[in-house]
Amino acid sequence: MRCGSGIEARQVDELFINIDPIQAGGRLTADAMKAVIAYGDGYSVCDNCRKPNRLDYIAKPPIAEFHKDLATWLNMDSARVVPGARRGFQAVAHTCVKKGDPVLLTSLSHYTEFLAVEEAGGVACEIPANDGHIVTADAAAATIENAKRRYGRAPVLAFIDHVDYQYGNVHDVQGIAKVAHQYDIPVLCNGAYTVGIMPVDGKDLSADFVVGSGHKSMAAPAPSGVLATTAEREKEVFRTTTISGDLTGRKFGIKEPELMGCTLMGVTLMGMMASFLHVKERVKHFENELANNRIVTESLLSIHGTKVLSEYPRKHPLTRVDTTGSFDTVAQTHKKRGFFFSGSLVENGVHGIIPGATRIWKFNTYGMTTVQAHHLAKVFVTIAEENGLKIS
């Protein structure tokens, strides 16, 4: 099926159970799809932009209200929408980090956090995750002390993933923030896998910044995201422009340079907004997501030789498994090699595993129904049985 200009129409989420690690939380709600259709045109949210001419002041559609609601929902003081979580990282890094400054990251940090540090001229100091792949407050304290010895000063910012992209593990943001604050280090909580998925309370986490991803976890189109902060830090990261034209004397009102002025002027923002009521509701039922994940993960663990590399029991539906001792043994002699596995999944209505992967791979059960979870659980076992693997 083509959707014009020779582009094939994507039907992944219409035809399959999609367990792609990064896609499960960004599937649009029906309301978002309607908003996408109504606000597809370029600058579609600017019809009623009036002075002071800034996106987050537009009353119709209710963008101003949405910004307030976003901040309240995250229990932070102020929020802005951004073109992806990474642009939130960039704004914060550019605000807090100067050339040569040490910056805390973790051994599980996402590449976009590293790029934000690189762009700002900072130096990466990774907090090591422990053997269980969890980043702890103790490890943060040790890394800060190491950085102080090495650079003669404490790091100027900490990027802490609430849930990391590799294992989907929940890290101790609160404990790490407590330690970091003793050194006056502001903490950015990277909620790309949590904001819109599970409850996130920025104040409770002691976060100075909470960043979320619209297209990863808030059922919104790409690129979209949120950067929320405290009353203290908003003066820094959301400071207004001070540059002026040397000749004309022009000034540029209350535009915010870290955001490059307005950010999401159309479909991306409206998709986020239309999904927001649903997203607020769905995080309240996160336990159901873990229950569905358990159905699937237990099925995988029933296949001899399969390991769950993520923390267990799971606290997040993004899960990393090692099937070197199970599906990969089949791949060794299968005529389709590793592709037998992804191929069989697709034949059974499951999409989102990297084609050919049979050793270490990730899946995300987020957003599926219990019926779908049972189907997926059965598919894994069936593929295993059909290929002679032992089930217990």
Added chain:
Amino acid sequence: MRCGSGIEARQVDELFINIDPIQAGGRLTADAMKAVIAYGDGYSVCDNCRKPNRLDYIAKPPIAEFHKDLATWLNMDSARVVPGARRGFQAVAHTCVKKGDPVLLTSLSHYTEFLAVEEAGGVACEIPANDGHIVTADAAAATIENAKRRYGRAPVLAFIDHVDYQYGNVHDVQGIAKVAHQYDIPVLCNGAYTVGIMPVDGKDLSADFVVGSGHKSMAAPAPSGVLATTAEREKEVFRTTTISGDLTGRKFGIKEPELMGCTLMGVTLMGMMASFLHVKERVKHFENELANNRIVTESLLSIHGTKVLSEYPRKHPLTRVDTTGSFDTVAQTHKKRGFFFSGSLVENGVHGIIPGATRIWKFNTYGMTTVQAHHLAKVFVTIAEENGLKIS
């Protein structure tokens, strides 16, 4: 009409002739609307992302091919998509400008160019437009010499608007670039109002960077845009990441820090791509747009007391007019004050003039049919006649 979650469905471009200065070129094509529906979900273009895992390498949908086509079309060597022209400005400014560096802008530069300079720590040096509101090579030369005297060195970058947002005038990018290059100043041609509207040949303009806006002028959803550059400059602005994890030794492949890695992972890019064939075609018929603009502008000029502030005859459909001597004289005594004008336009099926404006205002005839241009021309004259203004 509501589209869910209490959001009113926008129907501006369905129900009206939209002459909003910033919206006319960003209206989606039918193919883009189809792509928006098919690729609304979050990370919808990432299904077939394979090593080296970068957006512009994805073969299906044909994103890699689109990037090559974009560069060729602009007659530049390399191109990337960005979340709005402003993010292209930011990437270039951050690459070229260090703290305290003088940067050339013009007295007609857009605020986002100033913000990009501010973010990079640069100092603005505006090239003055002449009395006809045109920025010339001579003025650029004088401003460079002034900057050299004042800062002890030449500016490090020049932002030159191909067509500015205030008057819609066409500026001498080629002549200015010739002068700038004598001082080794790279030139960014801001094509936010031209790329996708009229033919743009980056090499012919001698531009080092060409930036375009998807949502302003390429019939694409927001935020989207393009940053194209030369073989020489791509090594700088599209350099790949060099940061690494101090503990894990992790590196981050060929991700580009100025772009923060991948940029448009879904609906925005697919909208741009789906419109691209149409956009390539429409720029070839730019003369028709000027002919339509002439119909409308001549009608306005037939109303006594009305002035066109933009260069005349028009070379671009974005046009600034002064109706202080015509419609504003009516507003002085009208019970609806200035709102009589915008209100009458809406009643006659015309949208996009700032409500209440009757002195200096802008409109954009881009994309309308000749029948619509005649309708609009007649509407202006009719409103004038109904309010006792003299027509010649």
